[in-house]
Amino acid sequence: MKFLLVLLSGVLFAASAFVTVSDQPFTLEQLRQLYSQPTSQWPKPDVDPGIQNFRELGPRPDPKFPKDNPYSEKKAELGKMLFFDPRLSSSGQIACASCHEPQLGWADGKQVSLGHDRQPGKRNAMSLLNVWNAEQLFWDGRANSLEHQLRFPIQDKLEMNDEIAQVAKRLNKIKGYQQRFKEVFGKEKFTEKEISQALATFERTIVSRKSRFDRFLEGKKNELTDLEIKGLHLFRTKARCINCHNGPLFTDNQFHNVGLTYYGRKYEDLGRYHVTKRAEDVGKFRTPSLRDVAYTAPYFHNGLFPTLEGALNMYNAGMPNLQPKTDAEKADTLFPKTSPHLKPLGLTEEEKQAVLAFLGAISSVQQRIAQPELPQ
């Protein structure tokens, strides 16, 4: 009997080894050829049924500006000054740029942000790269536009700890700002509305530069190595990333629970549920873009992973998938459910290296942004 079992598992093992091989039927040369075609002719991606609004990967798009707050160079310049100005905080010490630093991928490099009086917040600062594309802002989507978003960091006791009306009053006293707001909005007196419009305009100009992946798509076929092309193929197939990180900015703009809720523990964060109060949203967070991901460590809403390798190892293991154990947990309608699109991937060491190499290829060269001179 025991012998039979061993034999049977041997056969199964051989069968599964065969499946993995036939999953990857392409040689590196064939992959290069396939991916050198227009994206519409790429091999079919491995997309689960139930994935909404799937879009293929593509070249970096230019930002769009809304009709009720159109772009102008002067407005963006003014927004940039506000972004770097610590006078937007009650202490006069903290600017937006304190937690969204250009040289740290427009995030802050910390697990969770430190704000007013260096108090730690609850979440990892989000990169502002390509933020024009987000439909609902923050990890949990609690703001609907960049114009509307501004109140949150200013009012947050753990961030800038101020009132927007106070901020407006303070800035209205600064001659240099009076003059600039007049140039842009046609009036010297300005309020929250004009401040948020200028800041939002600047934020929409914060975009990734073209990466090697973009230049590859433009036809420069030597921009990606064989390993990176293999990583691209795995990203779209066996590694399953494309189920959620899709479209030209590598995000579906949807909310998913990837298993990092910390249910019932000190660091519990129910994410999207806090906004919608719907049980199905427990533990969901917005899919972040993966462009420039090499520079936005640490990763996830709680900054849990210091490296991409750590994050990928966790995906490879299928991410945490907590099951209710006690009766109380079984009865709890708010017990978090990990996304059904996540499962153990069985990536080999070499395949993981390929995916990591591809993530490097969608990270462009870091930008150097000169700090603007602040109006006096």
Ligand code: HEC
């Ligand atoms: C103390 C650190 C800190 C400061 C100061 C700060 N932020 Fe943030 N920012 C964060 C954190 C943390 C998040 C994610 C919070 C969350 O999702 O709950 C975030 C999220 C955002 C987002 C959402 C991005 C997205 O993709 O949804 C925008 C936009 C933003 N901040 C802009 C600003 C602006 C503008 C200012 C200045 C007025 C500012 N922040 C000041 C830490 C900070």
Ligand code: HEC
């Ligand atoms: C079910 C949808 C889904 C799939 C599949 C998925 N992701 Fe994610 N990814 C997300 C969401 C949602 C987050 C944010 C979750 C959070 O913070 O709790 C995220 C976060 C990340 C982050 C952190 C980025 C940052 O700025 O903090 C990385 C890196 C990442 N994913 C890479 C991958 C890779 C590589 C794959 C494939 C192996 C993959 N993801 C598959 C939805 C998904």
